[in-house]
Amino acid sequence: MSTNQLIGKVAVVTGASKGIGAAIAKDLAAAGASVVVNYASSRDGADRVVAEITGAGGRAVAVQADLSKPDQVASLFAATKREFGRVDILVNNAGIYEWAPLEQITPESFHRQFDLNVLGLILAVKEASPLFPEEGGSVINISSTVSTARFPGGTVYTATKGAVDAVTRVLAAELGPRKIRVNSVNPGMVDTEGAQSAGFIGSDMQKGIEAITPLGRIGKPEDISGITVFLAGPESSWITGESFFISGGMR
Ligand code: NAP
Numbered sequence: 001m002s003t004n005q006l007i008g009k010v011a012v013v014t015g016a017s018k019g020i021g022a023a024i025a026k027d028l029a030a031a032g033a034s035v036v037v038n039y040a041s042s043r044d045g046a047d048r049v050v051a052e053i054t055g056a057g058g059r060a061v062a063v064q065a066d067l068s069k070p071d072q073v074a075s076l077f078a079a080t081k082r083e084f085g086r087v088d089i090l091v092n093n094a095g096i097y098e099w100a101p102l103e104q105i106t107p108e109s110f111h112r113q114f115d116l117n118v119l120g121l122i123l124a125v126k127e128a129s130p131l132f133p134e135e136g137g138s139v140i141n142i143s144s145t146v147s148t149a150r151f152p153g154g155t156v157y158t159a160t161k162g163a164v165d166a167v168t169r170v171l172a173a174e175l176g177p178r179k180i181r182v183n184s185v186n187p188g189m190v191d192t193e194g195a196q197s198a199g200f201i202g203s204d205m206q207k208g209i210e211a212i213t214p215l216g217r218i219g220k221p222e223d224i225s226g227i228t229v230f231l232a233g234p235e236s237s238w239i240t241g242e243s244f245f246i247s248g249g250m251r
Contacts, residue, residue: 005233007032010084012076014038014067014124015094017045019192020142023221024091024228025049029058031229033089036080037062040094067094067120068112077127087131089232092121093142095160097198099153110156117160118167125171129180136179138232141168142224143184145247161186165243172241181240183231188247190219214249223248 006028016025017039026049029035035053037060039046046062053060061083065076080087095117098109125139146154147161165184172182189209195201201218210216227246230236245251 003030004032005235006089006229009033009088009232010036010080010086011089011091011232012036012038012080012087012124012128013091013093014076014120015040016049016091017042017062019194020187020190020221020224021091021093022049023225024093025060026052027222027225027229028089028091028232029053029060030056031233032058033232034059034084036060036076036083038065038067038076038094040064040066067124068116070119070123073120073123074127076124077131080128081131086133087128088133088137090124090128090137090139091142091228091232092124092139092164094120095142097144097157097194099157099198100155101153102155105156113156113160114163117157118163121164122167125175125182129175132178132180136181138236139171139175139180139182140228140231141182141184142228143168143186143243145186145188145245145250147186147243148251168243169241176240181231181236183236183239183241184243185224185227185231186243186245186247187224188213188219188245188250190221190224192221209250212250213247217248219246219248 011028011033013025015021016037050060065072143164144161168184
C-alpha cells in the first residue's frame with residue numbers, strides 16, 4: 001500500500017478514544033489524513049490519540065459527542081465543518097456490545113445498542129453526506145463477524161451488526177451516484193479496552209473462538225486499521241457495498 005495516499009483528506013472516526021477506533025485514527029493520520037477523533041466520555045484517551053498524531057507531524061482534533069443522541073451527531077459534523085470544512089472519509093466505529101441470554105433482554109438494552117450501533121451510524125452518514133466533496137469519498141462501517149454467526153447470547157448485538165451490513169449495501173447503492181463508497185469491516189474478537197471490560201479477554205469464549213480460528217489467535221486493533229486505510233483510499237476506488245471479514249479466518 002502506498003504511503004501518504006490520504007494527504008489533503010479529512011477523516012472522521014467515531015469512538016476513537018480507545019480500541020479499534022484509536023488504531024484507525026492513528027493509521028489514517030499516518031497515511032496523511034487530518035482526523036477528527038470523536039469520543040463520548042474518555043477525554044484523556046482522545047487527547048492521547050490526538051497528541052500521538054500531532055507528535056508524529058499529523059493533524060487531529062478531539063471532538064466530544066454521544067452518537068446515541070441525534071443532536072450530538074449533528075454537532076460532531078458541525079464541529080468538523082468548522083475545523084476542516086469537509087469530510088472525505090467517515091469511519092463509523094463507535095459501538096457497544098452487551099452479551100445477554102434471551103431472558104435478560106430488555107427494551108432498554110435493545111435501544112441502548114440500536115440507538116448507537118444503528119441509528120447513530122445512519123445519522124452520522126446523513127450529517128456527513130452534505131460535507132463530502134464532488135469527487136466523492138468513503139464511508140467505512142465497523143460491523144462484526146457476529147453479523148453472520150450464531151453465538152448464543154448475542155441476539156441484540158448480532159441484530160445491530162446484521163443491520164449495519166444491510167445498511168452498508170443500501171447506502172452504497174444510494175450514494176454511489178455521488179461517488180461515495182460505503183463498505184463494512186467485520187472484525188472477529190479483538191483485544192480492546194471494551195472487550196476486556198466485557199470479560200471476553202482470557203475467557204472460555206476467547207479459547208473457543210481461537211480453537212475455530214485458522215490463524216489461531218484473536219485480533220489486535222492494528223489488524224483492523226490496515227484494511228480500513230485501504231478502503232479509505234484510492235486503491236479501493238471500485239469497491240463499494242462489500243463486507244470484509246477480518247478475523248484470522250474465523251466465520
Ligand atoms: P471499545 O474499546 O469499547 O471503544 C469504544 C469506543 O467507542 C470508545 O472510543 C468510546 O468512547 C466510543 N463510544 C462508546 N459509546 C459512544 C457513544 N455513545 N458515542 C460516541 N462514542 C462512543 O470498543 P472496541 O472493542 O474498540 O469496538 C469498536 C467497534 O468495533 C464497535 O463498533 C464494536 O462493535 C466493533 N467490534 C469490536 C470487536 C471486539 O472484539 N473488540 C469485534 C467486532 C466488532 P468513550 O471511551 O469516550 O466512551
